[in-house]
Amino acid sequence: MGVIEVESNYRNLLRVYDKERCICDMIAPRSNVEVQTFQTTMKEYMSSSEKKMDVLLMYAEKLGLRDEIMNYVEVTL
Known part of the structure; x- marks a missing residue:
């Protein structure tokens, strides 16, 4: 969940x-x-x-962190 591939400066996929x-x-x-x-x-x-935000909240839900994330989202809005 949440893994992406990026290219390094040496053109390797990470x-x-x-x-x-x-x-x-x-x-x-x-x-x-x-x-x-x-x-x-x-x-x-x-x-x-x-x-x-939709992805962040989906991950937070799956990891049981939705309430914690929402607290910070509400403060920063």
């Missing part, structure tokens, strides 16, 4: 998580990300023209 999955991983209970770092990330994401 499998990485998309932005929405990274945000979910940052807020997951097992994460050691500081609150300030996560808040900054959410502000940047919410101001991005490339955000995919």
